[in-house]
Amino acid sequence: MLTIGRLASYAGVTIRAVRHYHQIGLLPEPERDASGYRTYDADAVVRLVRIRTLAEAGVPLAWVRELLDADPAAFAAAISEIDRQLRTRIRTLREHRRRIALLGCGDSLAVPAEVVDYLDRLRAIGAPEAVIEAERDAWILVAARWPEAIPAFMADKVAQLADPKVVRLYRLVSRLAENSADDALLRETADAMIDLFEQAAARGELDWQDEAMPDAAFVRLLDSFVDGVHPAVGRLRELIAERGWIGWNRVERRAP
Amino acid sequence: MLTIGRLASYAGVTIRAVRHYHQIGLLPEPERDASGYRTYDADAVVRLVRIRTLAEAGVPLAWVRELLDADPAAFAAAISEIDRQLRTRIRTLREHRRRIALLGCGDSLAVPAEVVDYLDRLRAIGAPEAVIEAERDAWILVAARWPEAIPAFMADKVAQLADPKVVRLYRLVSRLAENSADDALLRETADAMIDLFEQAAARGELDWQDEAMPDAAFVRLLDSFVDGVHPAVGRLRELIAERGWIGWNRVERRAP
DNA sequence: TGCGGGGTTGACGCTGCGTCAAGGTCAAGC
DNA sequence: GCTTGACCTTGACGCAGCGTCAACCCCGCA
Structure with a gap:
């Protein structure tokens, strides 16, 4: 059984991030021990690592939950939609770079x-x-x-x-x-x-x-x-x- | 004399944005008329357009004020710093795209x-x-x-x-x-x-x-x-x- | 006098946590 | 038994740049 700190370090995230995921219902709240500490099992680490894998690929947290148990077709569709959004944001930033280069003072x-x-x-x-x-x-x-x-x-x-x-x-x-x-x-x-x-x-x-x-x-x-x-x-x-x-x-x- | 709506439409921004700029001290609060309406002059439009020009080039609002009356050297320095940040963000997003393309489901x-x-x-x-x-x-x-x-x-x-x-x-x-x-x-x-x-x-x-x-x-x-x-x-x-x-x-x- | 289209302030929402604040808990060393 | 330091708890504000109500005032027109 793990405390939140060990869970976080095993998954390579901050404690605050873990609590945030609890708050938004992405990671289920685990049992507590006598003193109120959260006690995690190995499955929580797996779920957390998967959440991070998606989040670090630029998937909005709001979409992570559905993606975690989506069938391949839905998954692929969501991925391509997210990629589209990433492309749009990159275009926007590139436009910013273009404009900023043109700025006189x-x-x-x-x-x-x-x-x-x-x-x-x-x-x-x-x-x-x-x-x-x-x-x-x-x-x-x-x-x-x-x-x-x-x-x-x-x-x-x-x-x-x-x-x-x-x-x-x-x-x-x-x-x-x-x-x-x-x-x-x-x-x-x-x-x-x-x-x-x-x-x-x-x-x-x-x-x-x-x-x-x-x-x-x-x-x-x-x-x-x-x-x-x-x-x-x-x-x-x-x-x-x-x-x-x-x-x-x-x-x-x-x-x- | 202009109302906030006309000011905003002349500068091509929303009323909410104008009020936001007032709030963060980017655009000075103008005089009010008898009924409390803000009354703007032409200079306000000019300042607002300049703010937008910078904002649309990706300059963070927090930096706009200094940039509006910076000497050319400071201006150029700030611009290159902002461009650096834009490049960093673009790199991050590209990394996201790379990762998302690798995601299995x-x-x-x-x-x-x-x-x-x-x-x-x-x-x-x-x-x-x-x-x-x-x-x-x-x-x-x-x-x-x-x-x-x-x-x-x-x-x-x-x-x-x-x-x-x-x-x-x-x-x-x-x-x-x-x-x-x-x-x-x-x-x-x-x-x-x-x-x-x-x-x-x-x-x-x-x-x-x-x-x-x-x-x-x-x-x-x-x-x-x-x-x-x-x-x-x-x-x-x-x-x-x-x-x-x-x-x-x-x-x-x-x-x- | 009512209506539609202005304006006003105030406050919450969004994203993904970071960062206090103000404590309770645990293991270790004295 | 006491202190110390590392860990845990909840709660709340802050960040960027506004969008979007809510609730209310003001103005001109039929």
């Missing part, structure tokens, strides 16, 4: 490569860091909702940067970032933006905005990044609104 | 291949099923404690089966299994066993028993399988003991 975390490229171009034409961060955050949101649309969006945005008017606007914004009290500069910036808005309207580029961004609340959310860039943005928004334009990420002409 | 569960072979030979010479089961269970215990010793043990046991005396003994045992009341048969079996014991003793085969099986309690445990085969085994043990021999798996000569 800090700024570029959660930002698709196309967006990183676009932000670099913005930086190259002298956009202020605050603007770039706002763009980055906004594109993080867009990428989370429509990851597949990012390449097209970015191709579009990069193409826009070829327009000298756009570059000039960013220059103005950059100067404004350093001297936001300059009212003439503010007006000049507003003019430049409206010029671009009107150009876009003339080319019909505003017409498919609704399809690209169908969610008004989401667009307001994106706008909030722009508003957070600098206090002067509020003034800018007012100036532009006075001239009948509303919105940053989806612009509309309204009665002034 | 029912009888052969937890029995090494060499033992299966030996049991088949026993069956071939006509050993009764009860004896084979007892052998099987005993070898399960031995294999659990000294798996590396099994091939040598089995080579030895298989070699023994070449001895006609051993084969004859199993024949007797087999007849005894069918007719345990036959006293003459019982005595003949005892004689056959003692003959083998003495032959082994003469060849010095009993001398290294202690080295092979140093644990007396363990040997008693193995013996208990033999005792459980059939009630007649008890009679057999007495008969043999009268002639000065004790034990099944490790035999000793004692003063009768």
Whole structure:
């Protein structure tokens, strides 16, 4: 007759594991001796070893009991099902490895490569860091909702940067970032933006905005990044609104 | 301003996950509105997306917080550590797959291949099923404690089966299994066993028993399988003991 | 006013044990 | 007979990352 400790050591498991198996009914509770100790016989060791054999092969304990006395067909079926699950988990972990290898750090975390490229171009034409961060955050949101649309969006945005008017606007914004009290500069910036808005309207580029961004609340959310860039943005928004334009990420002409 | 549901849907996570991140301090608790609803801003979405990006790459949540504002060097170090852990887990699962593919079912569960072979030979010479089961269970215990010793043990046991005396003994045992009341048969079996014991003793085969099986309690445990085969085994043990021999798996000569 | 679809906190469940906590038991040495 | 140390007992929390009730509040709409 064995104590729990000897049983466990014969089977190569911990005492805690044995008690756990009792608790979940995998190993029957044996007789107790006068002092309450569990007393095991050799059959318990055999059963325990079999339990471990299955458990160490990745069989969930919940399935072990049925497997221990399953006929060959059921056994084989269960084994192949468990193997399937193991394969799935391995695939998941491999996917994790793939993703973790792609992770950039800090700024570029959660930002698709196309967006990183676009932000670099913005930086190259002298956009202020605050603007770039706002763009980055906004594109993080867009990428989370429509990851597949990012390449097209970015191709579009990069193409826009070829327009000298756009570059000039960013220059103005950059100067404004350093001297936001300059009212003439503010007006000049507003003019430049409206010029671009009107150009876009003339080319019909505003017409498919609704399809690209169908969610008004989401667009307001994106706008909030722009508003957070600098206090002067509020003034800018007012100036532009006075001239009948509303919105940053989806612009509309309204009665002034 | 967003409710928790919109926040979650923008970031592609469940509401429960967001609350969980609050609970573990990964995402700061936002302001509440008059009715107690949490009100989020766009920055919360960005942070949440970043958390998900890391979590979906297999980063444990406990590490996400530090990673979110780690410098590139620390970030890279953490990433490589996490990748190491992922590789370890993949190796573990692959080992599970390997083992599960090797699992026999029912009888052969937890029995090494060499033992299966030996049991088949026993069956071939006509050993009764009860004896084979007892052998099987005993070898399960031995294999659990000294798996590396099994091939040598089995080579030895298989070699023994070449001895006609051993084969004859199993024949007797087999007849005894069918007719345990036959006293003459019982005595003949005892004689056959003692003959083998003495032959082994003469060849010095009993001398290294202690080295092979140093644990007396363990040997008693193995013996208990033999005792459980059939009630007649008890009679057999007495008969043999009268002639000065004790034990099944490790035999000793004692003063009768 | 009722209904459906939000939101709130609190708590248990899952997996397979590890790890205290707070004791009772046993064999051995003094 | 007493201590010591190794072993046994039950009970309960902890772990990772949420899923899933339960029980209740809030809001807009017919």
